Amino acid sequence: MPENRLGEESEILSQIRAGRRVDHFETIRRRKDGGLVPVSLRISPIHDDGVVIGASKIARDISERKRAEQQKDLLIREMAHRVKNLFSVSSSVVALSAKNVDTAVELASAVTARLRSLARRMHLPCRRRTVAGQARVSPVCRRCSLLCCRRMRVTRRRDDRA
Structure with missing residues (x-):
């Protein structure tokens, strides 16, 4: 547990001692290698004859x-x-x-x-010229359906796939 999150532990333990579970608590934990990882925790008390004897914790990397x-x-x-x-x-x-x-x-x-x-x-950077001098749609602008492209009569050749 990171040093700045140590206060969470006492709050969690008090909830568990009272027999309540902690659902989907998002926090930060420290891995074995020292790196920090955001996790979603769910902690439930383990009961034996009505007495809390432990806790079950599920931590998911988020x-x-x-x-x-x-x-x-x-x-x-x-x-x-x-x-x-x-x-x-x-x-x-x-x-x-x-x-x-x-x-x-x-x-x-x-x-x-x-x-x-x-x-x-x-759209000038999007256009390129064919050998015949007719404007052709570049790969960047192939999916452009703007009215301005239609007005400029930008056409597609068969090798321009959308």
């Missing part, structure tokens, strides 16, 4: 689950960051487009044109 949770949290934070950036870009496009127009129709047209232009620029 390292993989903890890593998966950390990765999920990182991806969620990254997604939130990207969504905020998209809203920021959209707001900037609208503000920039509004400076040079007089009507709502002109604004809609200007915003649409700017967004299409941005979409085309974003």
